Amino acid sequence: MKKPDLSVEIAGLRLRSPVMPASGCFGFGREYANHYPLRLLGAVVTKAVTLKPRLGNPTPRVTETSAGMLNAIGLANPGVEHVVAHELPWLAKQDVPVIVNVAGETKDEYVEVVRIISQSGLAAAVELNVSCPNVKAGGITFGTDARILQDLVQTVRKVCTIPLFVKLSPNVTDIRQLALAAQAGGASGLTLINTMIGMQIDIQRRRPVLANKTGGLSGPAVKPVAVRMVYEVAKVVDIPVIGMGGICSGADAVEFIMAGASAVMVGTANFTNPRACPEITAEIEQFMIEQGINSIAEIRGCIA
Amino acid sequence: MKKPDLSVEIAGLRLRSPVMPASGCFGFGREYANHYPLRLLGAVVTKAVTLKPRLGNPTPRVTETSAGMLNAIGLANPGVEHVVAHELPWLAKQDVPVIVNVAGETKDEYVEVVRIISQSGLAAAVELNVSCPNVKAGGITFGTDARILQDLVQTVRKVCTIPLFVKLSPNVTDIRQLALAAQAGGASGLTLINTMIGMQIDIQRRRPVLANKTGGLSGPAVKPVAVRMVYEVAKVVDIPVIGMGGICSGADAVEFIMAGASAVMVGTANFTNPRACPEITAEIEQFMIEQGINSIAEIRGCIA
Amino acid sequence: MKVTVMNTAQIARKTWQLTFTGSFPYGEVQPGQFVMIRIGSGTEHVLRRPISIAAVKEDRLTIVFRVVGKGTQWLSERKPGDGLDVLGPLGKGYPLPHTGAGVLIVGGGIGVPPLYLLAERVRPLVQQLDLALGFQTAADSFWIDQFASLGNLVPAADDGSFGKKGTVIDAIKLLSEGRSPKSRPWDYVYACGPLPMLKAVKQHFAGHKVQGYVSLEERMACGVGACCGCVCQTADRTAAKRICADGPVFDWNEVAL
Amino acid sequence: MKVTVMNTAQIARKTWQLTFTGSFPYGEVQPGQFVMIRIGSGTEHVLRRPISIAAVKEDRLTIVFRVVGKGTQWLSERKPGDGLDVLGPLGKGYPLPHTGAGVLIVGGGIGVPPLYLLAERVRPLVQQLDLALGFQTAADSFWIDQFASLGNLVPAADDGSFGKKGTVIDAIKLLSEGRSPKSRPWDYVYACGPLPMLKAVKQHFAGHKVQGYVSLEERMACGVGACCGCVCQTADRTAAKRICADGPVFDWNEVAL
Numbered sequence A, B: 001m002k003k004p005d006l007s008v009e010i011a012g013l014r015l016r017s018p019v020m021p022a023s024g025c026f027g028f029g030r031e032y033a034n035h036y037p038l039r040l041l042g043a044v045v046t047k048a049v050t051l052k053p054r055l056g057n058p059t060p061r062v063t064e065t066s067a068g069m070l071n072a073i074g075l076a077n078p079g080v081e082h083v084v085a086h087e088l089p090w091l092a093k094q095d096v097p098v099i100v101n102v103a104g105e106t107k108d109e110y111v112e113v114v115r116i117i118s119q120s121g122l123a124a125a126v127e128l129n130v131s132c133p134n135v136k137a138g139g140i141t142f143g144t145d146a147r148i149l150q151d152l153v154q155t156v157r158k159v160c161t162i163p164l165f166v167k168l169s170p171n172v173t174d175i176r177q178l179a180l181a182a183q184a185g186g187a188s189g190l191t192l193i194n195t196m197i198g199m200q201i202d203i204q205r206r207r208p209v210l211a212n213k214t215g216g217l218s219g220p221a222v223k224p225v226a227v228r229m230v231y232e233v234a235k236v237v238d239i240p241v242i243g244m245g246g247i248c249s250g251a252d253a254v255e256f257i258m259a260g261a262s263a264v265m266v267g268t269a270n271f272t273n274p275r276a277c278p279e280i281t282a283e284i285e286q287f288m289i290e291q292g293i294n295s296i297a298e299i300r301g302c303i304a
Numbered sequence C, D: 001m002k003v004t005v006m007n008t009a010q011i012a013r014k015t016w017q018l019t020f021t022g023s024f025p026y027g028e029v030q031p032g033q034f035v036m037i038r039i040g041s042g043t044e045h046v047l048r049r050p051i052s053i054a055a056v057k058e059d060r061l062t063i064v065f066r067v068v069g070k071g072t073q074w075l076s077e078r079k080p081g082d083g084l085d086v087l088g089p090l091g092k093g094y095p096l097p098h099t100g101a102g103v104l105i106v107g108g109g110i111g112v113p114p115l116y117l118l119a120e121r122v123r124p125l126v127q128q129l130d131l132a133l134g135f136q137t138a139a140d141s142f143w144i145d146q147f148a149s150l151g152n153l154v155p156a157a158d159d160g161s162f163g164k165k166g167t168v169i170d171a172i173k174l175l176s177e178g179r180s181p182k183s184r185p186w187d188y189v190y191a192c193g194p195l196p197m198l199k200a201v202k203q204h205f206a207g208h209k210v211q212g213y214v215s216l217e218e219r220m221a222c223g224v225g226a227c228c229g230c231v232c233q234t235a236d237r238t239a240a241k242r243i244c245a246d247g248p249v250f251d252w253n254e255v256a257l
């Protein structure tokens, strides 16, 4: 039996595997490079990078929920200058495409960070994290208003000479509208879903568990919502979709691919199992062999 | 030690316990009356009632997900006439307030059903299920557009002589806007959350598990989102809030109460454990005794 | 109800039997009824799994199940002494035949287990009990000797690996042919198995004067009739029946197959 | 790494010890390091739980933990022979003292376990080892004899139910007073316990010429430095340190307590 082809091409990027870590769950790759060679991944996706270094939120920042977790890291990162000087050069040597996740509080900040990343020549693509409050628009999240989102993507697009992915927030009434806005703004592809806003209360201490009160819900708990959103979005856009939300196994990944995703990202599962990404890749391959599937494209979006 | 007072008063209704079943998860109460006397509940909440009998969606209609389930029952019910003639009279004899959940596809249908329920004299309150597509408005869900929602509530309010609860959908960008719209329309109280839209794929058969493709996600998986939404809503409205979403234990219920809920509803947990409601009530009482809490009001919304 | 696992055993390919004891209304069990079993004890599995009652004796109840997913996998990993949280007996079982009736029991695959308890209950009431049980292959079959001890059994395997080669319909034909002219015609046909099999059996007896009962399956949530998750339609397709509460056994003329 | 539980035992109120064996880099363990333990095997628990390494011997590793929630509850229910999925050893441990140094080890409550391995490693390097270990009450205390065999131990209990009545600070004072004039002053203070205790110990030695090390705790997700979930701040509060990767042991002048 012929070995199935797991490689995928997305927005001009050729990835050896459809599986990559999700932003914020893999640092800048160094920690997991102790567990396996990073070239086993489709790409490495960095944690969010901002213009200035950020300390992030007070702790506790993470807590477990049923089949999921909440995080309120608060975009802690050493700032774009440091990342370009100290993280990307190392990553660039790992023989794997690097997707840099970018966050900001103003349009100008996004533009500036994307310009620097793009010009550094060290990244294969940028992923815009638009689940951040827009301080100039009264704190409304960039990713929840179609007009603001389209304008942001359009502006960033101008300074971005590499593929530009836009990461959609699930905290919206109709994610298709945001997907279409990002596409209209010039996104090369979409990644979804980011975390859902949640809260957990410590009833003994009578206060929220997270110092930030609310946090982002991720993990298997959100998978059904994520699959549904990927399915909805893939039906209406022409650009590729990368799916995520609760993926822990090859079977989970195949659900997203059948729903229309060209590739998948794995976040929380890296914490449960640091070898999650290569194991999921192997499980997808096994499934393809069992079912006689030759390529990812063969099953992508096969759900009517 | 004095026995704590578990009774609550909500929109003029006096409930012996803050715990009641969630709509659709308890039929019309008959099945669970085999497990315990219904007067142990704060109230009985019926499944959705529509003007005409409805067969509902094709099967499969339910499937399990990680710490949750999807359902696409499709508002199967025998219609308001049958309910008023055959279900409510029996329920009215169970010594427990009855809240009738009402659904419709047009504003007129809601009005008609609420009028009949209200005039029957057999219900203590109505709960409007607004997570249904509005066929006259191109299928947009009543509960996701603030203007449509306010108009619906306002109109229904006129024919409703008993307390009117509006059940909010979590599939929205900002649930506070919908909560305020329902309040402006004259709602006596709010219940939240209804299910989140999700999907599960059978990768062997390459099709969605549910015949309806998508379904509503409920259970412990959604609890963090539900607690967050109750917290957000309780902060901005003046009417009482009844919380639900994944409650399985007294501790879970206390989380919602501390987040601002005056009472709670229990859905999916009835399936895991048919005695869930009275056991949760007992666990809340136990917690109150341990912590020296005398009444529900003492801890309601205690999270700043 | 909290019961205790007494023993488990793998009895066929992916197929296990499990016997439990402990407080349960064993005396109330009707053949064709089922139990809803809780999977795990945390919040991961919110839905119980419906499994038919295969046998019941004094204070012991036996189920037979095939491992098809996480729930049945977990069940197969139970060890003697482990606790189990079961709800039951649930649903409406097979109405028993009148004394002296001619009875045919037809089962396919993992639909076979509840027919064992049925056969046990029917046996004392009738002169002769005919049984047609189909499996995909010999490796899937189980309890053949037990069934054979209760009646005139013709097993069938799709691949001819044992019994009659073919489906239960072929087994039924063989039983028909083998009947002595003096023997009473079948008054009752009791069936449990995959939907296509149930349809074929009903079809086979179209025009015959038999009373047919089938047991249906559907994904369930509550298992007690409260959620409307598990419905089928009446034969005229105008109303719904809840498989868990109105069934799982139905007169085959009553429901749309 | 998949390891196997050898034995478990309840050793104090809500407090358990568990020893595992199997493939694990036992030889690499530094005192103060921890393991991340997977809870269950399904999807219910997505985060591993960090637990300090209390003792290690050939191919056996022992942890001591207090049951405070679902994860530690599950851990306390493990039986000999059960599998366990552990990651480690993780983090940076206590730097050992120079030979012949004066050493004080201070522990409080469930912060005591990793100090056992530390004491074992320090013992051969020094003349005298002083230990101040505090518990809320006698019922919470454990491994008292083992610690006593390694050094000069003063235990303390808040309620006076055993040892010195009071906190570890009272125990430290008692140790100070009891020291012979000839004995070497403390060059190193190693502490592990609740934050208020760590602050009090550091405070107590303000102005003294000692090298102080504390082990910090925070809720963790990855445990390997990738998620920034578990940070503390540097003493000047300008930068973050990841407790799991840069710690959990820090020079007490390096971090904001």
Ligand SMILES: Cc1cc2nc3c(=O)[nH]c(=O)nc-3n(C[C@H](O)[C@H](O)[C@H](O)COP(=O)(O)OP(=O)(O)OC[C@H]3O[C@@H](n4cnc5c(N)ncnc54)[C@H](O)[C@@H]3O)c2cc1C
Pocket: B064, B202, C034, C049, C050, C051, C052, C053, C063, C064, C065, C066, C067, C068, C069, C070, C071, C072, C073, C110, C113, C114, C216, C217, C218, C219, C220, C248
């Ligand atoms: C009244 C009744 C009696 C049953 N009796 C038996 C029995 O005696 N022995 C036995 O092995 N099985 C029986 N089943 C089927 C059994 O309930 C399912 O196989 C089981 O629920 C699967 O659980 P899982 O977690 O292992 O699989 P899942 O991971 O939930 O699903 C795996 C596959 O099993 C099938 N399945 C899931 N749930 C059901 C369901 N409720 N009914 C039918 N198929 C389902 C689906 O096709 C699915 O793809 C019965 C079902 C019903 C409704």
Ligand SMILES: Cc1cc2nc3c(=O)[nH]c(=O)nc-3n(C[C@H](O)[C@H](O)[C@H](O)COP(=O)(O)OP(=O)(O)OC[C@H]3O[C@@H](n4cnc5c(N)ncnc54)[C@H](O)[C@@H]3O)c2cc1C
Pocket: A064, A202, D034, D049, D050, D051, D052, D053, D063, D064, D065, D066, D067, D068, D069, D070, D071, D072, D073, D110, D113, D114, D216, D217, D218, D219, D220, D248
């Ligand atoms: C480096 C490190 C080493 C540790 N070593 C030990 C040890 O040797 N023995 C021991 O008993 N405990 C130790 N802990 C604490 C232990 O990790 C927690 O008690 C455990 O994670 C709680 O899990 P749970 O599921 O039982 O509780 P949960 O249900 O998750 O939480 C219950 C309570 O435990 C506390 N808690 C939860 N997670 C943590 C955490 N990561 N750190 C601190 N407190 C937490 C919270 O206050 C919470 O209210 C250590 C923690 C760290 C960070």
Ligand SMILES: Cc1cc2nc3c(=O)[nH]c(=O)nc-3n(C[C@H](O)[C@H](O)[C@H](O)COP(=O)(O)O)c2cc1C
Pocket: A022, A023, A024, A025, A047, A048, A071, A073, A075, A101, A128, A129, A167, A193, A194, A195, A217, A218, A219, A220, A222, A244, A245, A246, A247, A265, A266, A267, A268, A269, D221, D227, D229
């Ligand atoms: C600890 C943590 C940190 C995260 N940080 C980021 C981030 O910096 N940027 C971003 O776009 N998404 C971030 N995410 C979201 C994930 O990339 C992903 O969208 C989400 O977790 C859903 O996938 P999962 O269920 O596989 O974790 C973070 C998630 C977690 C759990």
Ligand SMILES: Cc1cc2nc3c(=O)[nH]c(=O)nc-3n(C[C@H](O)[C@H](O)[C@H](O)COP(=O)(O)O)c2cc1C
Pocket: B022, B023, B024, B025, B047, B048, B071, B073, B075, B101, B128, B129, B167, B193, B194, B195, B217, B218, B219, B220, B222, B244, B245, B246, B247, B265, B266, B267, B268, B269, C221, C227, C229
């Ligand atoms: C099987 C099922 C049927 C439901 N039917 C209704 C309904 O008819 N009307 C309604 O307003 N909500 C309905 N719901 C939503 C529940 O009332 C509740 O809002 C939701 O399940 C969240 O609570 P839980 O997590 O405790 O189940 C249904 C939920 C389930 C699981």
Ligand code: FES
Pocket: C219, C220, C221, C222, C223, C224, C225, C226, C227, C228, C229, C230, C231, C242, C243, C244, C245
């Ligand atoms: S499973 Fe709920 S009605 Fe049958």
Ligand code: FES
Pocket: D219, D220, D221, D222, D223, D224, D225, D226, D227, D228, D229, D230, D231, D242, D243, D244, D245
């Ligand atoms: S737990 Fe992830 S960085 Fe420490």
